[in-house]
Amino acid sequence: MEIEQLESFIQAHDDVEIRVITHSNSQFHQVEVEDSWGGRHMLTRRGKPLAFRSLDDVYLELKRAGIRRAFLVQQVPEEEMVGRAMHYRDSLASRMPLVF
16 A cells, blocks of 8 residues: 555545554564455555654654554564464554554
């Protein structure tokens, strides 16, 4: 989903979850939008995934799009290394609410 489409998408869909995905071994953050049908969309710009350098940059873009609430989730590579499935998308315990 293009960043420019986010505001209109949010206005048209009332049951949307915004996730700020941070990778434990990286300094970059990505934003994922999950719609009410379970479809997951990474934010892009000109067809390329957006990677934010700081949470402040994420906050500014999301506020600009009219978003006031999101979840911060951390992807931990150790889960995959020991044979466990990634759980950051499904577990409520792995998400931290963000309000801005």
